[in-house]
Amino acid sequence: MQNISSADSTPRQRAPWWFNLAGQLLQPWLRIRRDPAEPAALLRAGVPVCYVIERDGFSDALILQRACREAGLPNPMQPLAGTRRKRSVFALARRDGWVFGRNRKRTPNEPLRQLVRSLEGMPERDVQLVPVSIYVGRAPSRDSGWFRVLFSENWVMVGRFRRLLAMLLNGRDTVVHFSAPVSLRSALDEAGDVAPERFTRKIARVLRTHFHRIRAAVIGPDLSHRRTVVDAVLNAEPVRAAIAASAAKEKISHAKAWRKAHKLVLEIAADYSHPVVRSVSFLLGNFWNKLYDGIAMHHFDKARAVAPGFEVVYVPCHRSHADYLLLSYQLHVSGVVVPHIAAGVNLNLPGIGPILRRGGAFFLRRSFKGNALYSVVFNEYVAQLIDRGVPMEYFIEGGRSRTGRLLAPRAGMLVMTVRAFLRAPRRPVLFQPVYIGYEKLVEGNSYAGELSGQPKEKESLFGLLRGLMKVLRQRYGHVALNFGEPIELNPLLDAACADWRTESADPEAKPEWLNSVTDRLAEQIQINVNRAADVNPINLLALALLATPKHAMAESDLLAQLSLSKALLEELPYSDRVTLTPMNPAAIIAYGEQMGWVQRVQHPLGDVLTTSGEQAVLLSYFRNNVLHLTATAAWVACCFLNNRRMSRASVLRLGRIIYPFIQGELFLPWDVEGFCAELQATIDFFVRRGLLESTGEGRVLERGAGQEDSAFQLKVIARSLIQAFERYYITIAALAKNGPHMLTGAELENACTLTAQRLSLLNELSAPEFFDKALFRGFIQKLRERRVVWTDEAGKLDYDSALEGMVNDARLILSREVRHSILKITPGGNEKEMAVGEAPEVEADIKSEPTTGQLFGNVPADASSADLHQRHVETEHQTHAHVAVTPADDDASPRD
Known part of the structure; x- marks a missing residue:
């Protein structure tokens, strides 16, 4: 790399022979890491460079010279062009010391004064100051000895002997940080008529603050005395007032209350070392x-x-x-x-x-x-x-x-x-x-x-x-x-x-x-x-295998599902900070076998990949890590679990209603309109991949028959989210069966948890969070926020009569078998009162579609459920999409 030259042609002066000799002797003990790796890009060509280091030291000068030589920067040991300075470097903090029998008092700001004087009366001249921070023994290494940590970098300006030991022990872990240069001419021009002495002090203060900030960022703040933090806490006005209040309340002496507070601070405080x-x-x-x-x-x-x-x-x-x-x-x-x-x-x-x-x-x-x-x-x-x-x-x-x-x-x-x-x-x-x-x-x-x-x-x-x-x-x-x-x-x-x-x-x-x-x-x-999730091979395997009843899948199906999941995450990125494993589907399966998460069962008609019952429970943890990444795809797929055909408008409208609940559960980043935009993109993705067919100028969506691969893949995607809707249905069913003014919030949580536990036992569900009380509590809280339910004067939950209609609306998403199981198990009420929730399945055209405006939540604030349903009917008639929902066919896939 070509060195950056100075503006003035000044004869180069070599460093003393003993300085060069010391550098050669220390060379085997030093290994320097520059930050940034190419600091020459920071400098302006043709402008003299003067380096500023934090602390005066012979070793720091040696390190700086070597770092500059390796980076192709001007030599700090040469005279500074256009000035009387013999070196192009100076230190802010300098030691007083005895040299050849006489005491040498050093003034740290004198080099700055010289540089400022050299620019007076010469507006065309400039010097760029480059702050350089040097840390010996900052970066740990596996081959570092235990004793070396005692001589690592800290906040204390150590003596020459200790610095020499640090160089010998930790010199191979040396970091040299080059900061962006400061134009001294530009700083002078901005200062205006400020006196040179005051300007010099200001620049020195700014540089010291800069070095302090860099050192704090690299090795941590100066917390050398825990006692100072403890004393500051005890002397703070709020603590002193609390001590006095504690003494008065407990009828003890002020000294005893102070000792109590002192003990509490020692219990809390860190002792950073x-x-x-x-x-x-x-x-x-x-x-x-x-x-x-x-x-x-x-x-x-x-x-x-x-x-x-x-x-x-x-x-x-x-x-x-x-x-x-x-x-x-x-x-x-x-x-x-x-x-x-x-x-x-x-x-x-x-x-x-x-x-x-x-x-x-x-x-x-x-x-x-x-x-x-x-x-x-x-x-x-x-x-x-x-x-x-x-x-x-x-x-x-x-x-x-x-x-x-x-x-x-x-x-x-x-x-x-x-x-x-x-x-x-x-x-x-x-x-x-x-x-x-x-x-x-x-x-x-x-x-x-x-x-x-x-x-x-x-x-x-x-x-x-x-x-x-x-x-x-x-x-x-x-x-x-x-x-x-x-x-x-x-x-x-x-x-x-x-x-x-x-x-x-x-x-x-x-x-x-x-x-x-x-x-x-x-x-x-x-x-x-x-939004910063990492999708690893285990996450992808969990999403696929746990969506099947026996947590098993033919190898060919698993390869196709993994390929689909990766394509979905790549083509519809959740955010620019999500990372995805680079492994291909075959490598993902091999890695899962290596980690012991999946087992291969060989069979003449094709191998089967499976995971055991206990492993499946543990694997659900890694599926849950990334559920939010597939929430939009899972919702679209859920709409086609029990329906062959559905209008695009219905998918979006139902998505608007359900979104606040899954947003609160999965911490999704969009507003309602943003979620709908994601749904549109996901539908288009499914159409491109052949999982859905778009007809009627894109207004009507249809999936394949149950035995087709596309239907199977949609089902796998849907089942990652279906348990959330089952929890919602359990909550609504428990409220409806028990009636208004019958349950407190805690009693409803308990009823929902018991129902989910029993349903899990009967269906061998592999997701322990299915009966997590915190998830039921979160859903109930969302119902409160949206004024679907509220608490009466007696502390019991009340709700509008329209809530009972939600049980019927759920048939668009949940199968008849699941709904019947939940209604049978849920405590409270009687079966006759719940008959309204189990109306016969309808061969639907648009006129017989259920009142979807109430599905799992309240309607938007600006419309009643009847208004929303009427707008839905009018919209569908205007677009001539007469078929909005068609119940699923009974030709189940052999995989089921």
Whole structure:
């Protein structure tokens, strides 16, 4: 690469012979990684270059010279063109020292003053300042020795001997970060008539802030004294007031109340240690290699590019105890500071807790109720972290997902974060969603047991060690960490209240709009996590095999279904951050066999791929990871489970009605019109692939007969979502059978859960989440929000009489057998009262189509169900599409 030349032709001066000799002696001990890899592209040709390093040091000068030589940059040891400086480099922080028997006092700003004076009176002359950050021992390596972590990079300006040891021990892990150059001429012109001395101090201050920010981003904030954070929390006004209130309430002395608060802070606070983080990363590197076949990060460069200048809060999905270790490890090895992690106090185990605490974990209790002092102390600790610019990480789901779906968010930590920012909005907050995808879970068996009714096993050191021995005997495939679209807090606050900056002046104030902001923030985080999903081979196998009654499929059918699923995800991308396995269908099946998820049964008429009952239950977890990606396709396919023909308008209209419920369950990103646009694109995809036939100028859709491959493929796609509609039907049936003013919300949840459990036993369903009470609770909440049901004065649920019609409407989606089973099992009422829900099947033309405006939800706010039905009839007559729904034929496929 050609060197960037200087504007003035100044004779080059070689570095002293002893300097070059030292560089040659240290060369075997140094291995430099440049960031960016080609820093020459940052510089302007023809302008003299002066490098600025953070700290004065002989070793830093050697490292800089070598990095510049390898990158093809101007030599920092040559004179600076157009000035009297003998070197093209200077340091902001410099040591005082004794040289040849006399004390040499150094003024750090003197090089800047010289450069400013050299430009005075010469408007055509310029110097570009290039800040260069040098870190020795930052990036961990598997071949690093344990002792080397003690000499890794930190915030302390160490002595020459310690720096020499760091070079010898960690020199092969050296990072040299070149920042974008600063034009000194442009800065002078912008300063105007500012005095040179003041201008010099300003430039020096800006450079010091820049180096501080880069160092904080690379090795973490300066948290060398935990005591300073503890003292800051205890001296904060809200905590002092809480201590006084606690003393008065409990009738104890102020000193005793203070000691109680001090104990609480020590229980909570992290004790971050750079050597411990380095040591743990050294151990984890080997541990991950034994456990996983690879860890991949996607879109990390996008996340790192937007992070500088923000208080970053990582908000990943929570699938496993390995989540926070994996994310912290990958951030560390990628050159980003490890965040402080909110961990449950149940993980503060003897021997484990102190290590986690020194790795950045701070502990919180499961509930703050009944302990006002603890609540105030914890809130203040979070506020101190935000105020100091410490990156954080927490899981807004509140716990690990046992089903593979994202859980409904709990906004407690979000509220604390937002209130801390409102109190001191110095640094904008950025929430970074992260999707974590596994191919096999360490906790898989325990999750299945908990969902089947077994109590959750309490964490203990013995249990951890016992589990670790079992874990190391298996392989768990690959892991993916996908970084989603980040969310800035300020725009959300601006949208909620234009004057939030003035309203938040009172630290104790809780604005009326705070809850709505945090609710929208929590929902958007979950949506962005889902928009960054990784689709691995196990996800695709689970989607296909679990859609068949016996979890088995002929190899030829499975190959075709996998090919269809990949084509669907490629041609209709959910978002630009979703990643898809590059394996072809045959390789996916082979990989599933290798991982032990599927077994091959050889047969003369063609091999069959199957998964056992227990494996099928565990496999449902990985199907649920990606259900949202196929929601639109599954809805379209569901419309043709029991119908041969259906108008396109009916599919879209029913989609509008059902969408709010599946959106709340799967955290889908579109509004209603956006969902309909996705449905249109999906229908067109099915028509192109031959799964549906479009007639009547595209107004009527028809699927093939039951024995055709296209009908089978549609059925497989539909069954990934059909259980959601069965849960909805169970809820509606329970309400209708028991009648209004009979059940509370909790009683309805319990009735629905028992019905689903019994139905699962009778039908051997392999999805434990089918009877998850949280999913029923979410659906009931959506019914409340849409005013389909409401609570009367006695706390019982009331509803409009039109709700009973929903039971009849469900026959468009659910089969007669499923509906009869649910109605028979659901507790309450009697069979005669439910007869209205089981009207005979109709050979339908448009006039006999059911009142679909009430299917599973309320009609839009601007129309009654009768109006919607009338508009539907008028529209269909105007387009002459006389056949909207035709019941399915009875010629079942042999695969059934």
